[in-house]
Amino acid sequence: MSGIAKLARGVYTVRMIDALLERFLRYAQVETQSNEAFATCPSTPGQMNLQRMLQAELETMGAADVRLTPHGYVLANLPATSKKAKLPAVAFLAHVDTAPDFSGAGVKPVVHRHYDGKPIRFPDNPKLVLDPARHPELARAKGMDIVTASGTTLLGADDKAGVAIVMTLAEHLIRHPEIMHGPVKICFTPDEEIGRGVDKLDLDELGANVAYTLDGQAPGEICWETFSADAAWVTIHGVSTHPGEAKSQRMVNALHLAAKLLAALPREHCAPETTQAGEGFIHPVHIEGGVDKTTIKLILRDFELPGLAEKRAILKGLCRGLQASEPTAKIACKISKQYRNMAYWLREDMRPVELAREAIQATGLKPADHRARGGTDGSRLTERGLPTPDIFCGGQNAHGPLEWVAAQYMEQAVRVCVQLAEIWEQKGRGYQGYRPKGVRK
Ligand SMILES: [Zn+2]
Numbered sequence: 060m061s062g063i064a065k066l067a068r069g070v071y072t073v074r075m076i077d078a079l080l081e082r083f084l085r086y087a088q089v090e091t092q093s094n095e096a097f098a099t100c101p102s103t104p105g106q107m108n109l110q111r112m113l114q115a116e117l118e119t120m121g122a123a124d125v126r127l128t129p130h131g132y133v134l135a136n137l138p139a140t141s142k143k144a145k146l147p148a149v150a151f152l153a154h155v156d157t158a159p160d161f162s163g164a165g166v167k168p169v170v171h172r173h174y175d176g177k178p179i180r181f182p183d184n185p186k187l188v189l190d191p192a193r194h195p196e197l198a199r200a201k202g203m204d205i206v207t208a209s210g211t212t213l214l215g216a217d218d219k220a221g222v223a224i225v226m227t228l229a230e231h232l233i234r235h236p237e238i239m240h241g242p243v244k245i246c247f248t249p250d251e252e253i254g255r256g257v258d259k260l261d262l263d264e265l266g267a268n269v270a271y272t273l274d275g276q277a278p279g280e281i282c283w284e285t286f287s288a289d290a291a292w293v294t295i296h297g298v299s300t301h302p303g304e305a306k307s308q309r310m311v312n313a314l315h316l317a318a319k320l321l322a323a324l325p326r327e328h329c330a331p332e333t334t335q336a337g338e339g340f341i342h343p344v345h346i347e348g349g350v351d352k353t354t355i356k357l358i359l360r361d362f363e364l365p366g367l368a369e370k371r372a373i374l375k376g377l378c379r380g381l382q383a384s385e386p387t388a389k390i391a392c393k394i395s396k397q398y399r400n401m402a403y404w405l406r407e408d409m410r411p412v413e414l415a416r417e418a419i420q421a422t423g424l425k426p427a428d429h430r431a432r433g434g435t436d437g438s439r440l441t442e443r444g445l446p447t448p449d450i451f452c453g454g455q456n457a458h459g460p461l462e463w464v465a466a467q468y469m470e471q472a473v474r475v476c477v478q479l480a481e482i483w484e485q486k487g488r489g490y491q492g493y494r495p496k497g498v499r500k
Contacts, residue, residue: 075227075473080204080466083223084168086112086155087206087215092163093156093250100259101131101156101249109155113226113247120230122245130249130259136266137232137243139484146241147490149483150267151228151476152436152447153221153274154251157213158458167209174465176201181210181460189461196277196455197463204466216454216464221273222247224452224469228476240480241487242266248436254397256436262445268492269411271479272437275451278468279424282449283405283412285431285438286339287367288397289359291374293320295381296389299351311388313353316381317346320355323377329370337430339366341374362400362430398434401441401448410490411446418478419450422471445493450475 089112090105101107113133117125122135139146157163171179176198179189187210191198197205208214229245232238244267248256251274275282297313324341327333334340339361346355357374361367371394378392405412416426437447453468483490 075231076204076466076470078230079223079227079469079473080170080206082226083206083216083219083464083466083469084170086219086222087166087168090164090166091156091215092159093253094159095253100255102253102255103156106155106249107131110247110249113155113222116226117229117245121233122229128259128261128264132249132260133245133247134265135229135245137229137240137245139241140236141239141241141484143241143484143488145488146484147268147487147492148242148244148266148495149480149487150244150246150265150270150445151225152246152248152270152272153225154218154248154256154436155222156250156252157215157219158217158252160458161213161460162211163213163215166212166215168214169207169209171205171207174201174203174205179205179207179463181207184210184460187460189456189463194455194461200465200468203468205463206466207463208460210460213457213459214454214462214464216452216462217457218251218274218452220452220454220464220469224273224472224476227473231473231477232480238477238481240484243480244270246270251436254434257439257443260440262440262443262493263495265445266495267445268490268494269483270437270440270445270447271411271415271476272435272447272449273452273472273476274435275429275449276453276455276457277427277429278451278453278471279419279427280429280451281412281415281419281426282429282431282435284362284402284428285398285400285434286360286362287364287399288434289367289371289394290397291357291359291371291392291394293355293357293374293378294391294393295320295348295353295355297350297352298387299349309387310350311385312350313348313388314350316385316388316390317348317353317355320377320381321346323380325373329373337362339370341370358397359394360432364399398438399442401438404441405446405448408446410487411492412448414482414486415448415450415475415479418475418482421478421482422474424471424475
């Protein structure tokens, strides 16, 4: 590379980081927490506010077919710059909502330019410390431009870092028509954090053959294996009587039965607190009720379907045992499917994963497979026929006040996406993936 080219590239990199940071800070300040209690899509109006901003921004930068659907999805199209026939359309997705687990109202992002590697303190909560000694990923980000929240909210890098990355990718491709790519689709989704992120996404309208979510963590990571997941509701009907007459009238206290069930759950190798890596678990997440009726919600997780079936059998067995011990009570156990390990479908054709690894490598990073002990929007998209691995965004400590992201990692993610668009143009001809019906490219 000549000296001038090097300089020009350097200048450009600085500008890309600035654009990324400016976008990220702006998006982070919009309150977009999703809420399971509301059945609408999106579940909360704040998400629509951000989506309208994104829609306007895409229109201004010159993206094609920009639209905000009635269910709160922003879609756009970047037409192919390559003249090759039969190039697959590649979609890049990110979600606009933040997790309900921790406050996302009034986020005040703090930028730590050229982070000095010391423990980070928070202006709105002096007791809180983000210590690189306890968070080795932070120690590795010394010298970078770090963003944190101010101490009382989450930051929302999950997944506004992804939104800023996808938006900067779109801008970069539009400004550089000399970059050869096939059709690129842009999509911003609502309600990922409450598991409804792709419920109302019309895959034919999206028009992609293959997709990537930008919702991962450490630089270089690609996730193409997720948990398989079920949810269970155990309802215990007891017999309520006046406690003074409970013995003669035979009270059956649903609360005691619920406690028995919880105590009987296998904890040793089957709880989130005692498992890691490829192990699954049974996890009670909510309990409510009284003497008369108590309901317990649980989630069941395992990478493999036989493991998940085993967990269903354990829970059902415990419920049957409890019922037998107290015939007057009525115990019901309802289990429903949530999502499945995307690897079941990706293994049939690993090209989306292999090309992503190649793109990561091409930007100078080491590709690393990450098995997600959770799900992504891609889990359900892949099951629906659109292969969708997940790519890193550079954020850490999501869903809490210690969340942070490095601008330089976000920039690496943009570079990976640009590479991906180019690599699909070079090697993707004839790839099928999802076959959208009646969509122009
Ligand atoms: Zn996320």
